[in-house]
Amino acid sequence: MTRLADLPATVDLLIIGAGTAGLVAAKTAAGFGADTLLVEAHRTGGDCLWTGCVPSKSLIAAAEIAQSARDGSHLGVHVDGIRVDFAAVMAHVHGAMATIAPVDSPETIEQSGARVVIGRARFTGPRRAEIDGRPIAFRQAVIATGSAPTLPHTPGMEGVSVLTSDTVWDLTTLPERLVVIGGGAIGCELGQAFARLGSRVVLVQRGPRLLPKEDENAARIVTAALEDDGVDVRLSTEVVRVEANDDGESGILHLVDGTSVPFDRLLAALGRFPRTEGLGLDAAEVRTTERGHVIVDRALRTSNPRIWAAGDVSGLPQFTHTAGVNGSVAATNAVLGLRRTVSDVVPRVTFTHPEVAAVGLQPSEAAANGCSVQTVDHTHVDRAIVDDRTTGFTSLVIDGRGRLRGALIVGPRAGESLGEASLAVSAGLKTNAIASATHAYPTYSDALFNAAVADVRERLQSGALNVAVRALSRVRSWRVR
Numbered sequence: 001m002t003r004l005a006d007l008p009a010t011v012d013l014l015i016i017g018a019g020t021a022g023l024v025a026a027k028t029a030a031g032f033g034a035d036t037l038l039v040e041a042h043r044t045g046g047d048c049l050w051t052g053c054v055p056s057k058s059l060i061a062a063a064e065i066a067q068s069a070r071d072g073s074h075l076g077v078h079v080d081g082i083r084v085d086f087a088a089v090m091a092h093v094h095g096a097m098a099t100i101a102p103v104d105s106p107e108t109i110e111q112s113g114a115r116v117v118i119g120r121a122r123f124t125g126p127r128r129a130e131i132d133g134r135p136i137a138f139r140q141a142v143i144a145t146g147s148a149p150t151l152p153h154t155p156g157m158e159g160v161s162v163l164t165s166d167t168v169w170d171l172t173t174l175p176e177r178l179v180v181i182g183g184g185a186i187g188c189e190l191g192q193a194f195a196r197l198g199s200r201v202v203l204v205q206r207g208p209r210l211l212p213k214e215d216e217n218a219a220r221i222v223t224a225a226l227e228d229d230g231v232d233v234r235l236s237t238e239v240v241r242v243e244a245n246d247d248g249e250s251g252i253l254h255l256v257d258g259t260s261v262p263f264d265r266l267l268a269a270l271g272r273f274p275r276t277e278g279l280g281l282d283a284a285e286v287r288t289t290e291r292g293h294v295i296v297d298r299a300l301r302t303s304n305p306r307i308w309a310a311g312d313v314s315g316l317p318q319f320t321h322t323a324g325v326n327g328s329v330a331a332t333n334a335v336l337g338l339r340r341t342v343s344d345v346v347p348r349v350t351f352t353h354p355e356v357a358a359v360g361l362q363p364s365e366a367a368a369n370g371c372s373v374q375t376v377d378h379t380h381v382d383r384a385i386v387d388d389r390t391t392g393f394t395s396l397v398i399d400g401r402g403r404l405r406g407a408l409i410v411g412p413r414a415g416e417s418l419g420e421a422s423l424a425v426s427a428g429l430k431t432n433a434i435a436s437a438t439h440a441y442p443t444y445s446d447a448l449f450n451a452a453v454a455d456v457r458e459r460l461q462s463g464a465l466n467v468a469v470r471a472l473s474r475v476r477s478w479r480v481r
C-alpha cells in the first residue's frame, strides 16, 4: 500500500472507490501502463465483498442446506433434529469473505501496477482533488464510489437500531422475530434466508407485489415460496409508526392497515442511494440526477470530459458484474481515449429459492417489440422432476427472425442456466443455434433447449418456411429422377 506522503503531484488516472468498479478500473488502467492511483476511504473490496453478494450468498447457502434437510422427507430421507448454530453460520459467512478478500487486497492491486492509498478523496476543481487534505492533480479520473442503503424515516424509528445490508452481518444471535421492510431482491433474499434459518419473519412491502422489477409470474412464484418457508408477507401496506423498547433493538411496528407487528430486530431493505456526499462534484463540474446519480453518457463520460463514472454511483443497473464491466470500459476510454460504450444486455439474478434469472426483453415486453414467447414449464423438465423441484418455468423471447432477444428463468440454479441465454442475446444468436447444440441430460438447461426446439419447429411449420421446404423437396425429387 502506498503512503499519502509518497504520492506524486499528478497522476494519469485517479480512481475514487475500491469496490468492484474501482478495482477493475485500476487493474485495466495499470495494464495499459497508465500511472494509476486508486483511493479507498474504508477497505478495498467494496460492497460486493463485505456487505453484498459474498455475505448474502454465504448466508443463503446455509439457509438452503437447512431447508433441504427439512424437505428431505419428500424424497424419503428423514433428517431429525435439525439445529441451526447461528454463530457457526456467521463464521461461514465471514470465512467466505476472508477467503475472497486477498483477491481485492491493496497488495494484489499494487502487483498489477496501480498505486493504492487509503483515504477519503474529494474533488477541488475540474482537474484537481485532495485525499485526506493532500492535494493531487489528475489527467483523467473515474468516480466509483458506489451506493449505500436507504434508511427509513418513520416516526419512532430513531429509537431503534435498524439493521441494513451494511450491518446485518454483525449479528451474533439469530433474531427470533425479524421484520424486513422492503420486498425487492435484497429484502426477499434475506427474508427467506432468515426464515429458513429459524427466524419468524414478517416482510412488509408497500407495493402490491414482491420483486416489482421482475416479471409478475416470477414474483408470484417467489411470494408463494417465501410463504411456504414461513415468511408472513404483508403487501400493499407500510409502516406508519414504530414503538421502540428500552433495549433499542426490539419494539412494535404499526402498519397503515391498522395491524401491529412485534419484532426483536428490524431490517430495512428499502433500496440504495449513490455515495456522492462530500465528493466535491460541483467543484469538479460533474452533474448529477435529482436522485444524486452521476450523469454519464453511453461511454460513461460525465459532464466533465476528463471524468468518468462506473458502478452503482452511475445509476446504471446495480450489480457487481455491471460495476466490473463498466469499470473496465471507463478506464479503457479514459486511458486510451476511446469511446467504447456499455452493453444493454445485463443479466440479473435474484437468489431466492427458486431463483429468478432474467436477461434482455421480458415476456411482458414481447408483443410491443414484435416478439413471441416460448415457455417450458418445469413440470416437463426431467432434472426438475428427479430433484422434486418442478416449480418454475423458462421463457424465451424471440423476434420475427428467430433471434433470442431475452429470457426469464425461474427455478433452481436459474442463474447458471442464464449464461447460455445471455450469450445468445448478446451475440444475436437464433433459436436454431441453441436447438442444434447438444445439451447434457438431465440438466435444467434442457428447458432452454426445448423452448428453442419448439420455436424452430413452429417456424418450420409456418407458411413461409413450408413453401421453402416444399420447393426444396421438389428440387430434390427432380434431381433424384
Ligand SMILES: Cc1cc2nc3c(=O)[nH]c(=O)nc-3n(C[C@H](O)[C@H](O)[C@H](O)COP(=O)(O)OP(=O)(O)OC[C@H]3O[C@@H](n4cnc5c(N)ncnc54)[C@H](O)[C@@H]3O)c2cc1C
Pocket: 016, 017, 018, 019, 020, 021, 022, 039, 040, 041, 042, 043, 044, 045, 046, 047, 048, 049, 051, 052, 053, 054, 056, 057, 119, 120, 121, 122, 144, 145, 146, 147, 165, 186, 275, 278, 279, 310, 311, 312, 313, 318, 319, 320, 321, 322, 323, 351
Ligand atoms: C445485500 C446485497 C446483496 C447483493 N447481491 C448481489 C449479487 O448477488 N450479485 C450482484 O451482481 N450484485 C449484488 N449486489 C450489488 C453489488 O454489491 C453492487 O452493485 C456492487 O458492489 C457495486 O460496486 P461499486 O464498485 O459500484 O461500489 P462499492 O462496492 O460500493 O464500492 C465503492 C467504494 O467507494 C468507497 N468510497 C466512497 N466514497 C469515497 C471517497 N470519497 N473516497 C474514497 N473512497 C470512497 C467506498 O468505501 C467503497 O469501498 C448486492 C448488494 C447488496 C447490498
